[in-house]
Amino acid sequence: MILGIDLGTTFSAVAAAGADGQPEVLPNLLGEPATPSVVYFASATEALVGAAARTAGAADPDNAVALVKRRMGEDFELLFHDVAHTPESVSALILRSLVQDARRHLGAGAGEVVRAVVTVPAYFGAREREATFQAARLAGIEVLELLSEPVAAALHYGVTARPGSVVLVYDLGGGTFDTTVLRVGRDGAQVVATDGDSRLGGADWDERIADFLLESFTTAAPGIDPYDDDAFPHEVRATAEAVKKDLSVRTGRPVPLCCAGRRVTVPFDRAALERLGADLVERTLAIVERVLSAAAGKGVLRVHEVVLVGGSSRMPAVAAAIEARLGRRPRLVDPDHAVVRGAAIRAAELAGRARARRATRSVVPRSFGILVEDSHDPSGTRQAVVHVVHRNAPLPATATAAFCTVADHQDAVRVQVYEQAGELPSAEVADNRRVLDGELTGLPPLAAGSRVEVTLRVDEDGLLGVTAKDPESGRVLELEAYIDGVVDAESTRRLAGSLGALTVRQ
Structure with a gap:
């Protein structure tokens, strides 16, 4: 199997090129195109991944883990049911679930080798990239390439086929943000400059909305502490994400909340969302200006096109802010799946299953x-x-x-x-x-x-x-194998054993 995989902070997806060479996003067991990047450890031998994990984790947060991508490459041990895990092993479980979905959809046997292009944020450094490689290896995946997410998005948008253009990729995902300037030439697209923030994404908007809703509930229902009900704050945070998505297509909606027998309806509209997230949008624009400055230092003074990537880029405030700052209306075409589709295109190219495409060169993310x-x-x-x-x-x-x-x-x-x-x-x-x-x-x-x-x-x-x-x-010293913060060979064997004993289901 030749796959493209978007291992996302909040959602992950898998795609494959069809017989016509066009990428197809493969649905999961529930028929959904994306799987929440959440793992719930039901026991030492069973783990849930995706929507079921998110639901179970709301009731038992101590045995659930989300946003693990923000911890990739860190020396960060997690203990569930007396079994030690790391960000790499948790990510491997998400990858296993994606591969299971792909096998089921494509009718592939359990023994068929899986080769994949796995995407990573452009600003990921050596530790995060090596950790992603390890996660894929733990999941039994042969990595064809670690592809920068903005480059994958550029393949999806087809901008690499337009020589002479300069493209800014603005990628606002659920948990991370990065932006990249690409220069397209006759011999392919080259990354000129890249920048980002691993602690900035749609989850931050969700948190702002949830805090606003909880505060509004407390004001309208004095004497009731919403945090006395362990499940209620988690329900509100799930509601916040849905509200954010709704306001990408609607200007307002009432938000009903119920806790301790008291029902409160909180009015919420797009203007309120824009106020809550104004400084977050500004943070992304500061990074955009920084990457444009870096590109200008390399002689790239003008951007011809801006493309939006990541589900959170659907918020109308994002496109409006970019247009106001850069004077160009950005393109928005299936931003949720731009990265995974681009990964599938690249995977097919590397596997020799598609016509030759121009190469895309990237840059060193960090000094x-x-x-x-x-x-x-x-x-x-x-x-x-x-x-x-x-x-x-x-x-x-x-x-x-x-x-x-x-x-x-x-x-x-x-x-x-x-x-x-x-x-x-x-x-x-x-x-x-x-x-x-x-x-x-x-x-x-x-x-x-x-x-x-x-x-x-x-x-x-x-x-x-x-x-x-x-x-x-x-005398010569070669250093390649050991990277601080990434599990060593012995730990890898231990984690592989732990993962092998786990049944993964959705």
Whole structure:
């Protein structure tokens, strides 16, 4: 099976190219095109995924997990029924459910190999990308490519077939936001610049609406604490999401709420939604302006087209704000499934099942550097990160830099690779996060000031490799396997065993 998979923060989907080469979104067991990215652990041997998990989780939130994509690549252990899980293993369960749906829809046997293009936000760094690879491997999927979501959306919109155009992709999903500038040439589309926020998405609007509804209920029903009923706040948050979707096509609607025998109807309209989310829209526009500034630094001064991606981009306030700021009315065509359709197009291309399409090149999402001691610091304690591969450099990217030892008689050199963690590159250690750590050993005693050459490589999937070399002795250190915050081989085997013992159903 050749699939395109959108592993989303709030919803996930799977698609495949049909006999005519056109992508088809494959429905889940309930006949729905998207599956909520929610997992509920009913027991140590049974897990629910999707709508059933969301319903069960409302009554038993301690055994449910949602928005796990925001934790990808973090050292974040989850314990359910005395069994340890990670963001990777939870994501693997979602992927397993998607693959089960695809097998059922396509009539594929259980033993048929699954190959897939899996999408990731453009700003995902090395840890998040490696974690996504691990999740797919745990789910038994052979990854053809990790495809940036804006690039997938560009394939869906067909903009890669229009040489000479510059396209801004605005992707507002349920839990994440990213934006990318693409330049289309005769040899394909190239990502010029990309930026985003992993903690900004439609879920933030849902939370604002839910808080407003709960506050309105409390005002109208004094003496009733809505939080005394464990289920009521969860019901209100589910209602908030539905209200947000309704107001994309309606200007207003009453919202009935009932708690502790008291019924309150809260009037709510599009203007109220726009007030509640005004600063959130502005946050996205600030990121858009930042990515346009980065593109301008590369000579791209004008955007010809803006396309909207992600279900939350349906909110009319989004298109209006973009048009007011950029002077261009954005295109909106099936934004909920743009990414998964594009992933299916790319998967078919890589599998040789579709006519040749122009290649699409991406860029380094975050700067990578080496942790160094500041030899000019009198206290001898200052450290800094010297970036070697810079954000928005075309992929694949390779760069070499020379560093020097700081003490006499060193026979080993520790090499720590850091990745930009903040919105902008910074030499401050606190503004970066360690992703690789190793030691170049067996060196002849080196004098202070001896050169060590470090080469950083970022492949087309955004995964990192490092080589450190002592030119005098020829000793070489290769760092590729261990990435901080991502489970190691032993943990992977343990998680695979735990997942193998779980029955997954919707």
